Amino acid sequence: MEELLETREIIISSEKLGAFCGVNPAQVRKDLTFFGEFGVRGVGYNIGNLLHHIQKILATDKEWHLCIVGLGNLGHALVENDNMRKRGYNFVAAFDIDPLKIGTKLDCGLTIEPNSRISVLVPKLKIEIGVIATPPLMAQGVSNLLMSAGVRGIYNFVPVQVRTDACCVVENVDFTVKLENLAYHIGKIN
Amino acid sequence: MEELLETREIIISSEKLGAFCGVNPAQVRKDLTFFGEFGVRGVGYNIGNLLHHIQKILATDKEWHLCIVGLGNLGHALVENDNMRKRGYNFVAAFDIDPLKIGTKLDCGLTIEPNSRISVLVPKLKIEIGVIATPPLMAQGVSNLLMSAGVRGIYNFVPVQVRTDACCVVENVDFTVKLENLAYHIGKIN
DNA sequence: GCCTGTGAATCCATTCACAGCT
DNA sequence: AGCTGTGAATGGATTCACAGGC
Numbered sequence: 001m002e003e004l005l006e007t008r009e010i011i012i013s014s015e016k017l018g019a020f021c022g023v024n025p026a027q028v029r030k031d032l033t034f035f036g037e038f039g040v041r042g043v044g045y046n047i048g049n050l051l052h053h054i055q056k057i058l059a060t061d062k063e064w065h066l067c068i069v070g071l072g073n074l075g076h077a078l079v080e081n082d083n084m085r086k087r088g089y090n091f092v093a094a095f096d097i098d099p100l101k102i103g104t105k106l107d108c109g110l111t112i113e114p115n116s117r118i119s120v121l122v123p124k125l126k127i128e129i130g131v132i133a134t135p136p137l138m139a140q141g142v143s144n145l146l147m148s149a150g151v152r153g154i155y156n157f158v159p160v161q162v163r164t165d166a167c168c169v170v171e172n173v174d175f176t177v178k179l180e181n182l183a184y185h186i187g188k189i190n
Numbered sequence: 191m192e193e194l195l196e197t198r199e200i201i202i203s204s205e206k207l208g209a210f211c212g213v214n215p216a217q218v219r220k221d222l223t224f225f226g227e228f229g230v231r232g233v234g235y236n237i238g239n240l241l242h243h244i245q246k247i248l249a250t251d252k253e254w255h256l257c258i259v260g261l262g263n264l265g266h267a268l269v270e271n272d273n274m275r276k277r278g279y280n281f282v283a284a285f286d287i288d289p290l291k292i293g294t295k296l297d298c299g300l301t302i303e304p305n306s307r308i309s310v311l312v313p314k315l316k317i318e319i320g321v322i323a324t325p326p327l328m329a330q331g332v333s334n335l336l337m338s339a340g341v342r343g344i345y346n347f348v349p350v351q352v353r354t355d356a357c358c359v360v361e362n363v364d365f366t367v368k369l370e371n372l373a374y375h376i377g378k379i380n
Numbered sequence: 381g382c383c384t385g386t387g388a389a390t391c392c393a394t395t396c397a398c399a400g401c402t
Numbered sequence: 403a404g405c406t407g408t409g410a411a412t413g414g415a416t417t418c419a420c421a422g423g424c
Binding site: 081084087173178 | 263264270318345361377
Binding site: 213214230231 | 417
């Protein structure tokens with residue numbers, strides 16, 4: 001989306017927007033009007049303006065504070081991932097229970113804290129989203145810690161279903177799901 | 191799903207199956223009958239039998255050969271991930287261009303090979319799926335290499351849209367998509 | 381009686397087509 | 403004339419409800 005700003009155009013039609021991301025122009029308009037009227041009839045959508053509104057809607061106009069729990073390879077990969085940072089998702093704390101890891105400084109500047117500090121650091125650093133990449137058995141316990149510390153959402157990379165209360169949203173990631181898609185499609189072709 | 195095998199039950203009803211994964215019982219039946227008649231009227235579905243059929247359908251009854259390209263933190267996390275291995279997705283080769291990494295032995299037993307060996311190792315090891323976790327600029331080049339080497343699917347962890355020919359399926363992973371979901375929901379609540 | 385398999389009914393998302401604004 | 407916003411039409415997926423087999 002940001003790419004569009006780099007073209008010299010100021011205005012874009014639902015037609016072009018649709019072509020750009022592979023959907024029907026009517027779809028684009030329906031979706032957009034669900035949130036408000038951002039276009040001008042007979043003209044189109046102001047790109048900068050539209051982007052601003054979308055950011056508002058997706059709440060990507062603000063900077064989010066995240067923490068990572070569990071610094072195995074995956075945990076590391078996530079904290080160092082600057083794609084997230086670029087989009088406004090900033091890791092401001094890192095937790096683990098391994099005494100060997102605690103105190104270690106990460107490339108991104110964070111120092112690994114013990115899980116026991118979750119309850120104090122989450123409120124202090126205004127952490128809204130907890131990302132978990134722990135061993136499976138720890139996932140539920142860590143989630144509970146995060147929730148009672150006041151986290152509003154949990155991004156779960158552990159292949160385990162995590163139970164939460166209503167005030168906390170969960171998104172699960174399971175790498176094998178998309179692999180199954182691939183496998184299914186490949187299997188169908190031959 | 192496998193978890194169900196561990197319960198003492200042998201037979202399960204569409205009702206319970208639905209409850210188990212949060213869908214309507216009729217949905218369960220419709221979906222299953224699409225592929226065949228696996229249940230017994232008045233009784234239910236034999237769990238072991240059903241699992242077998244599903245594995246057949248999803249082609250998870252066979253062992254898949256994968257390779258990883260790009261061994262940063264994420265690449266490491268993926269190859270070492272035994273959740274994939276358990277489900278039949280086995281990494282049988284690892285590639286990188288960094289001369290410092292080439293020749294290194296990974297915990298999983300693989301030795302990192304230079305990208306230049308992709309074209310020979312993919313056919314030799316019968317690799318069907320290539321997983322890419324390289325820097326963004328390399329992603330397209332690596333994909334081309336993989337495709338011409340005969341890979342049937344690409345699992346793309348790089349935040350870049352990769353073009354492929356029809357004979358090759360792509361699945362893209364972007365960690366920020368689910369973060370946007372979280373952010374949107376959290377934003378709506380308060 | 382119980383639970384599957386399935387046509388019919390319902391719901392929801394996508395698309396069409398046009399009225400209305402610039 | 404051009405393009406948005408939107409009711410109406412379409413189509414696909416979900417759910418209902420019951421016939422058929424255990």
